[in-house]
Amino acid sequence: MELHQFTIHALQEKIRNGEVSALQIAESVFSRIDAVEGRIHSYIRLMKEEAMASAARADEGIQKGDIQPLTGIPIALKDIVCTRGIPTTCGSRMLHQFVPPYNATAVEKLAAAGAIFVGKANMDEFAMGSSTETSYFGPTRNPWDLERIPGGSSGGSATAVAADECIASIGSDTGGSIRQPAALCGVVGMKPTYGRVSRFGLIAFASSLDQIGPLTKDVEDCAIMMNVLAGYDPKESTSVKAEVPDYRQFVGRDIKGWKIGIPKEYFIDGIDPEVSAAVAKTIETVRQCGASIVEISLPHTKYCVAVYYIIAPAEASSNLARYDGVRYGFRAADARDLSEMYQKTRRQGFGAEVKRRIMIGTYALSAGYYDAYYGKASQVRALIRRDFDEAFARCDVVLTPTTPTPAFKIGEKTDDPLQMYLSDIFTISANLAGIPGISVPCGFSTSGLPIGVQFLAGHFEEGKLLQAASAYEKSAAVEKRRPAL
Amino acid sequence: MDFETVIGLEVHAQLLTDTKIFCSCSTQFGAAPNSHACPVCLGMPGVLPVLNKKVVEYAMRMALATHCAINPQNVFARKNYFYPDLPKGYQISQYAYPLAEHGYIMIDTGEGSRKIGITRIHMEEDAGKLIHDDHNPASYVDLNRTGVPLIEIVGEPDIRSPEEAAEYLRRLHEILVYLDICDGNMEEGSFRCDANVSIRPRGQKEFGTRTELKNMNSFRNVQRGLEYEVRRQQYLVENGEKIVQETRLWDDAQGVTNPMRSKEEAHDYRYFPDPDLVPVVVDEAWVADIRAGMPELPQAKRERFVNDYQIPAYDAGVLTADKALAGYYEDVVKLCGKPKIASNWVMGDVMKFLNEDKKSIRECPVSAKSLADMIGLIEEGTISGKIAKEVIADMYATGRTPQEIIREKGLVQITDEGALAKTVAAIIEANPGQLADYRGGKEKLFGFFVGQVMKATQGKANPQMVNDLLKKMLALRQAQDDID
Numbered sequence: 001m002e003l004h005q006f007t008i009h010a011l012q013e014k015i016r017n018g019e020v021s022a023l024q025i026a027e028s029v030f031s032r033i034d035a036v037e038g039r040i041h042s043y044i045r046l047m048k049e050e051a052m053a054s055a056a057r058a059d060e061g062i063q064k065g066d067i068q069p070l071t072g073i074p075i076a077l078k079d080i081v082c083t084r085g086i087p088t089t090c091g092s093r094m095l096h097q098f099v100p101p102y103n104a105t106a107v108e109k110l111a112a113a114g115a116i117f118v119g120k121a122n123m124d125e126f127a128m129g130s131s132t133e134t135s136y137f138g139p140t141r142n143p144w145d146l147e148r149i150p151g152g153s154s155g156g157s158a159t160a161v162a163a164d165e166c167i168a169s170i171g172s173d174t175g176g177s178i179r180q181p182a183a184l185c186g187v188v189g190m191k192p193t194y195g196r197v198s199r200f201g202l203i204a205f206a207s208s209l210d211q212i213g214p215l216t217k218d219v220e221d222c223a224i225m226m227n228v229l230a231g232y233d234p235k236e237s238t239s240v241k242a243e244v245p246d247y248r249q250f251v252g253r254d255i256k257g258w259k260i261g262i263p264k265e266y267f268i269d270g271i272d273p274e275v276s277a278a279v280a281k282t283i284e285t286v287r288q289c290g291a292s293i294v295e296i297s298l299p300h301t302k303y304c305v306a307v308y309y310i311i312a313p314a315e316a317s318s319n320l321a322r323y324d325g326v327r328y329g330f331r332a333a334d335a336r337d338l339s340e341m342y343q344k345t346r347r348q349g350f351g352a353e354v355k356r357r358i359m360i361g362t363y364a365l366s367a368g369y370y371d372a373y374y375g376k377a378s379q380v381r382a383l384i385r386r387d388f389d390e391a392f393a394r395c396d397v398v399l400t401p402t403t404p405t406p407a408f409k410i411g412e413k414t415d416d417p418l419q420m421y422l423s424d425i426f427t428i429s430a431n432l433a434g435i436p437g438i439s440v441p442c443g444f445s446t447s448g449l450p451i452g453v454q455f456l457a458g459h460f461e462e463g464k465l466l467q468a469a470s471a472y473e474k475s476a477a478v479e480k481r482r483p484a485l
Numbered sequence: 486m487d488f489e490t491v492i493g494l495e496v497h498a499q500l501l502t503d504t505k506i507f508c509s510c511s512t513q514f515g516a517a518p519n520s521h522a523c524p525v526c527l528g529m530p531g532v533l534p535v536l537n538k539k540v541v542e543y544a545m546r547m548a549l550a551t552h553c554a555i556n557p558q559n560v561f562a563r564k565n566y567f568y569p570d571l572p573k574g575y576q577i578s579q580y581a582y583p584l585a586e587h588g589y590i591m592i593d594t595g596e597g598s599r600k601i602g603i604t605r606i607h608m609e610e611d612a613g614k615l616i617h618d619d620h621n622p623a624s625y626v627d628l629n630r631t632g633v634p635l636i637e638i639v640g641e642p643d644i645r646s647p648e649e650a651a652e653y654l655r656r657l658h659e660i661l662v663y664l665d666i667c668d669g670n671m672e673e674g675s676f677r678c679d680a681n682v683s684i685r686p687r688g689q690k691e692f693g694t695r696t697e698l699k700n701m702n703s704f705r706n707v708q709r710g711l712e713y714e715v716r717r718q719q720y721l722v723e724n725g726e727k728i729v730q731e732t733r734l735w736d737d738a739q740g741v742t743n744p745m746r747s748k749e750e751a752h753d754y755r756y757f758p759d760p761d762l763v764p765v766v767v768d769e770a771w772v773a774d775i776r777a778g779m780p781e782l783p784q785a786k787r788e789r790f791v792n793d794y795q796i797p798a799y800d801a802g803v804l805t806a807d808k809a810l811a812g813y814y815e816d817v818v819k820l821c822g823k824p825k826i827a828s829n830w831v832m833g834d835v836m837k838f839l840n841e842d843k844k845s846i847r848e849c850p851v852s853a854k855s856l857a858d859m860i861g862l863i864e865e866g867t868i869s870g871k872i873a874k875e876v877i878a879d880m881y882a883t884g885r886t887p888q889e890i891i892r893e894k895g896l897v898q899i900t901d902e903g904a905l906a907k908t909v910a911a912i913i914e915a916n917p918g919q920l921a922d923y924r925g926g927k928e929k930l931f932g933f934f935v936g937q938v939m940k941a942t943q944g945k946a947n948p949q950m951v952n953d954l955l956k957k958m959l960a961l962r963q964a965q966d967d968i969d
């Protein structure tokens with residue numbers, strides 16, 4: 001096995017034992033990138049020079065016994081988190097030359113924990129998409145089948161982990177943007193509770209839904225990343241001052257006597273039969289772990305997609321207003337006056353999907369429509385949250401498929417936004433309710449495409465998710481495969 | 486036709502916090518362009534607002550001073566529109582759930598005092614400034630003011646004349662300055678006013694079509710702008726024309742209002758709660774805390790001055806119109822113990838000098854201590870009131886103490902009865918003609934003798950003593966003549 005194939009915890013042990021150096025790990029990862037990146041396109045920008053310098057510094061620290069939780073671990077950053085002095089594009093022409101003078105809090109925390117940043121991962125433009133096809137920098141391909149999409153919007157973050165182009169990564173999840181690509185690429189992805197991980201420096205798509213989270217090779221790595229990322233941030237008003245447990249303690253614990261809720265609304269017609277079969281097998285495995293299965297109801301599930309596609313575009317239409325060509329980012333040339341500068345800049349700077357959502361959102365907030373759309377959606381959102389509160393009174397965690405189908409072909413849904421929107425049908429509810437969710441691999445389709453299962457828990461119950469996911473991961477007969485690249 | 490005017494005012498007041506409402510940039514006025522700006526107030530990608538608690542506290546002071554009910558939960562909302570001075574493409578303001586509602590203030594009108602309702606008070610951030618280049622087809626943006634905290638005070642349409650509008654503004658202004666939450670500088674834009682105005686036939690219940698007036702940057706301009714606009718509307722109605730609901734700008738130089746281009750006002754602001762901020766929760770303990778720390782308001786101060794110092798309501802009004810002036814007056818009173826005399830000097834000579842120099846009481850060269858000392862010197866008879874006029878002019882001009890001036894100029898009053906009696910006798914002797922006339926019944930000539938004595942003593946003679954001595958000696962002459 002080569003170094004880039006290992007997990008965080010395995011490499012940590014090797015570093016601690018003096019078996020490997022941070023430089024060796026970084027070299028291994030960059031040689032892997034050299035070998036496969038041309039076919040996958042996980043990254044918008046590689047940070048090899050910076051990474052090698054950090055690795056050398058990490059080795060100096062290691063010599064002195066300074067070993068932090070992520071010392072020497074190569075990490076990929078979705079290009080939506082701001083990195084001081086390093087261009088941060090959000091997958092858009094609008095920001096293709098934007099260099100932030102500040103770091104996202106998540107970046108600061110990872111750096112303080114010793115992480116080596118490999119590069120900025122590709123993504124759907126402004127995180128709007130489920131396939132990483134809307135990136136201004138071109139699509140990312142699924143390592144398991146290069147004809148297929150990796151999911152999105154954190155597609156690059158998922159493929160970089162799946163193809164061993166990094167050890168772990170961070171993404172952002174507004175309606176499933178971490179969990180859906182994690183499922184389609186066969187890796188672990190967690191969206192933490194809203195308010196658990198700081199959003200400062202995360203370029204906003206929909207502020208009340210966005211959350212940063214890790215994508216990793218296994219559940220233990222997810223816990224390690226959460227230990228670093230979670231915590232209150234005074235720079236964010238919606239950050240929550242809740243105690244952060246040591247997430248690693250939940251890894252390896254059993255779930256005997258737990259109640260696993262199966263929401264009937266999530267097992268619907270239209271789910272790919274192979275996904276259904278894999279999830280059914282997962283439920284069986286969980287039962288064998290000593291948990292009992294309870295059928296639950298989340299009655300407002302059918303409104304999730306509609307509510308999401310009002311609230312998210314509405315917030316986005318306002319969040320993206322700042323990209324006007326006045327102060328930073330792209331500005332269209334040869335505008336004759338202010339209004340033309342606005343129009344040309346935004347017409348040329350944004351892609352089609354972003355413009356579609358800005359228009360939907362603008363409409364939903366317009367005078368005369370606000371009550372019918374945004375107002376009503378906010379009310380239904382409260383009901384969706386209540387559904388979960390009631391469900392978690394009856395069970396410890398909820399289990400659902402992560403996606404209705406495995407990865408689809410590149411170009412297959414680009415002309416059909418509605419079909420595209422439905423690929424997030426099982427993940428959106430967690431963002432609307434603000435609860436945490438995790439996707440873990442649960443098998444493969446006959447054509448060899450990964451399938452994921454999702455666990456959901458109550459607010460700030462990431463520990464329960466890790467415990468359930470790790471118990472399942474340990475006992476599942478999911479064969480360990482690597483993409484044939 | 487007899488018309489009634491209906492006016493409602495919206496006031497924006499800049500709060501005197503050291504830092505901006507959602508970041509830690511300085512709020513100082515007059516710095517180099519864009520030197521008080523950071524990623525947060527520049528609206529850069531991914532940055533987030535964090536509310537400055539001081540802003541809420543300052544706004545709460547105004548809410549309490551204007552008898553508003555403070556909402557236990559108030560919510561920041563985004564007001565969306567594009568303009569280069571607005572970095573985020575939206576202004577963070579409050580909309581459906583403002584900080585405070587349903588208040589009022591009292592104003593004095595020709596027909597006594599009247600209550601003017603306050604609809605709401607809410608917090609928001611200020612926008613930046615555009616600077617247009619006269620020589621190039623370019624505009625520049627200065628974002629120093631972006632994010633400076635404002636409160637908007639929305640008044641009910643209770644005002645019935647332009648004079649009342651100006652009075653209402655003066656009262657609001659006075660309260661804000663008294664509360665130490667706004668410097669009230671209208672030229673620098675710390676206190677701005679927009680007006681909604683309409684007219685209706687007296688007795689009619691429904692409001693007429695209103696116009697909104699902007700760009701009036703002094704009390705006087707507000708009154709002039711409104712007077713013009715009322716006349717304009719009356720003219721339209723009387724000539725059978727329609728009033729168009731629109732925003733109009735006051736042109737100070739021409740003394741007219743002109744419509745704003747309609748494109749600039751056709752906004753749908755698409756308000757919605759700002760998801761980056763949590764509701765502001767104001768509990769009773771916090772309100773009680775703010776209430777306990779409230780300074781004395783102008784109204785209360787006026788009443789206290791009348792009751793405690795026994796000065797006329799008019800004096801109390803003048804002295805409390807400026808908080809610093811009231812403080813100066815109180816210092817003088819404390820030091821000299823003569824409220825009415827102190828009020829005469831402060832409202833008289835001191836304010837006259839300041840007005841002539843267009844200076845505020847803060848810049849007054851005469852300290853409260855010096856003025857109190859001077860009053861003391863008059864009271865104990867060291868100088869006469871007349872000499873004091875000269876002394877205070879010198880005090881104002883040089884900043885010296887009255888003792889110094891009196892010593893140097895030898896202005897100490899002559900109170901030596903023997904010396905004065907000699908002077909008086911000499912004056913009587915020297916003016917036999919006048920004496921004869923006086924005795925012939927021209928009693929007015931008494932003043933002539935007083936004047937001559939004062940002239941002979943360069944004004945230093947104690948006037949009371951001069952009076953007494955003159956009376957005595959003239960009577961004596963009379964008695965002697967009668968004997969003769």
Ligand SMILES: [Zn+2]
Pocket residue numbers: 505508509510521522523524525526527632
């Ligand atoms: Zn700032």
